[in-house]
Amino acid sequence: MRGVLVFWPSTGGNARSFRIRDSELETLGLRLIRFNPPSHGNSEGIYDPNSAIQLLDGYLKERGYLNKDLYGIGHSGGGAALMMYANQIPFRHLFLLSPILDSVLSLRFLYESNSIEEFSRLLLLPGVSEMVTPNKQILETLSTPQWLEDGKIQHLTVSIKNSRIQMLDLSLFLKNLFLPGFVVDGSLIQKQTKYTIFLPKEDRWFPKDYTENFAKQNGLDCMEIPDAPDHFFSSSWLTVWKQIKTIGL
Structure with a gap:
């Protein structure tokens, strides 16, 4: 080798x-x-x-x-x-x-191109309505870039596992990658x-x-x-x- x-x-x-x-x-x-x-x-x-x-x-x-x-x-x-x-x-x-x-430019680009939903839907729990927590909170929080400014994502301390992604704590995932980002x-x-x-x-x-x-x-x-x-x-x-x-x- x-x-x-x-x-x-x-x-x-x-x-x-x-x-x-x-x-x-x-x-x-x-x-x-x-x-x-x-x-x-x-x-x-x-x-x-x-x-x-x-x-x-x-x-x-x-x-x-x-x-x-x-x-x-x-x-x-x-x-x-x-x-x-x-x-x-x-x-x-x-x-x-x-x-x-x-990483932050990537998120802002998704917002500017009106494609952020493509990102946020990767983070949803399967088999749960979009009108029910935590999916509702995820979609509402990520619908605007405000969380990138104020860092208010503590309410998203949920475990996510679906066919595309898994994580023990969504809030830590977002913090590690985007607050402040790399x-x-x-x-x-x-x-x-x-x-x-x-x-x-x-x-x-x-x-x-x-x-x-x-x-x-x-x-x-x-x-x-x-x-x-x-x-x-x-x-x-x-x-x-x-x-x-x-x-x-």
Whole structure:
């Protein structure tokens, strides 16, 4: 084994939803690490990017993987987390699918584009009416960006588990990611690491022009995947994976 490929999914996502054959990587001398931080996949707990980075770092150190070539694939918030981790431990190459470079900007962009409901509905309890607490409170609180200003989310201390996301405490999840939030800036870019950013045809979760300018200013490769219709690269992962293999691992 010459190296390790770490896959970090979008915030609340599941690394196993992206199909990668272990046998395919074995021929390249790589071991695949499907990293589901707390509250991702079947991992329980409360998600915080910084503590999740520490968990991943401890896992890689324990197995001696930091002495190998490191590669990473990160989607959305997972892409931003890998960029922050690469500031501590250099990767040979990071492949980033619509990385959230500024978590608060992402939320404000959802409000400005009238797409915030797409975010808030990911956080609802299944089988519960939208007119009943806590779903009613969630939709009402997140319907405007006021909570980003006053931080009043203590009433959302509820456990959420549905087909898309799970968390022990919704208020802590929102606090850890958006109050005050995180920013990936040029100071985190490492010369030892090569970066390739993939963007979809349309993205309602983060402004593409911001990412394109960030890539240009920092000398990062950035390409659009025309087959990808949205931020989640729906039905287009295999196209992205083909590009990654073409670029080379």
